[in-house]
Amino acid sequence: MRRISLSFLPLLVLAAGIVVGARAATASTTLSLVAYSTPKDAYGKIIPAFQATTAGKNVSFNQSYGASGDQARAVAAGLSADIVALSLEPDVSTLVKKGIVPSNWNQNRYHGMVTDSVVVFVVRDGNPKKIHTWADLAKSGVQVITPNPFTSGGARWNVMAAYGAQRAQGKSDSQAIAYLKRLFKNVSVLPKSAREATQVFASGKGDVLLTYENEAIYANKKGVHTEYVLPKQTILIENPVALTKSGLKHPEAKAFLKFLWSSKAQKLFGDSGYRPVLKSVASSSKYRYKQPKSLFTINSKALGLRGWKSVQYRFFDHSSGIMVKVIGH
């Protein structure tokens, strides 16, 4: 009798485990976060902070990180997602077109943008080539590294920063395009993504790396010893976040999205090198960054920038885009 009861013991434990597990499962919600790779460190801290709030109790997360365009295509093809955090608006537009994200996703105080950054120049220690302005990048003998805007959606920020900076200095549209041609003559490597561009620069190639401020800060943290120059004119990078239609069904997902704009979460974004979008956090001394003389956005109509949709078509269309000619010489 005793032997029998003992042999049943593991089964009993297993059964109890299943019951407890099932209870826990019914009481909790699992949300899917699909994001681009750069904010992974930040979300690694933001998610536990959210779980520590009353709204976030018993909420667990499935997280997926990858290149922004790849992530958008995966969600468009059926990867389950409640929250999408991508590097630029056109990737959200892909999901709006597919009916996965509602078209009013950016109707909030922050226009759907959760983090900001700017395009900067990363230079070698001591800035030996004395690179301070956009004109310096196009000088002969300067090697520029920038990710390929055709394989990296995020790299398109760099191109539009270069173009807009010319317009902000009073140059005409055709002069700005001529500048892009001169600039890309100095580009000796076009890595696939911003992270690979950082690796290429770290490997010793190039005099200046055109990248995002948060990537420059990340590189410094990871021991790529460099300094970065904030040009007088640059573009404001804005990274969107949105709920999908399935996410909108979960009050927890809505609460998480709201939490992303809380001062707690915005500080954590700030710690990983982004510029917080929340004014009260951005103005605190710890997260106060130098402001360029002229900071424009992708919607600065006076500079000929009429939003991503027009820019994507005019500059990055795979056959007729300006950049096809600029990069191909």
Added chain:
Amino acid sequence: MATSAAVSVSRAGAVLGRAGGGLARGIAIGYLSLIVLVPLSALVWSSRSEGMDTFWQEVTKPQALSALKLTLGVSFLVAAFNALTGTAIAWVLVRDSFPGKGFFNSVIDLPFALPTIVAGLVLLELYGPNSPFGVDVAFQRAGIVLALLFVTLPFVVRAVQPVLLELDREMEEAAESLGARRLAVFRRIVFPNLLPAVLSGVALAFARAVGEFGSVVLISGNIPFKTEVSSVYIAGQIESDNPTGAAAVSVVLLLISLAVLLAIGAFRHWRTRHDR
């Protein structure tokens, strides 16, 4: 229970050559279709979804053509180089004995196991601008060749090795005892026996090189018309919302690899015609 299962298994084994052969063939072909043929057909289908004109237009874009030429050029070079080095490595591993041979034999397959993006990163650090050996081939065509040599190393070695092991050494000894020089023995006895295996290894290495992405993307520099290979060009087309263009160039790569594999298959068939 157990006995009847064993009986049915042995019965199944007995009929495998006849009725069971049909089943086995069905499973094999069904599996092959599911894993290979259906996805490839879908690719061909999507490459033509906007008509043959668009297909042709996509394939003949100057940038696509230039990437294709570069891809084929480096792949041929790498495959040819592999024919020499792969055979030499297989020879040393089979015919020589030296301390650490077992270790080297295991190392051969590592390029298969290493994620190719890691391979690219390591090659960049070792043979890039900060090379500890002072060898900088990064961001030029030589860098692409180096990365491809790394990832294709195992093919020829592993194709030639078993044939070399099976090769009857009495043939060589007989030839030598009849006064043949070592070079003649190699040329007239060893080489003809190895050739089919070398060629199939070369074909696999070529096909792999044509489609390789991960190890090349970092070290090549990706400058259009200079160092951009087709796989990187294809990635750019996908990111630029042009899946048709990506599929069209992929189909061309596939057709070329298929032609090479078929040609080598046909050659082997012709070579072994007397054995059948």
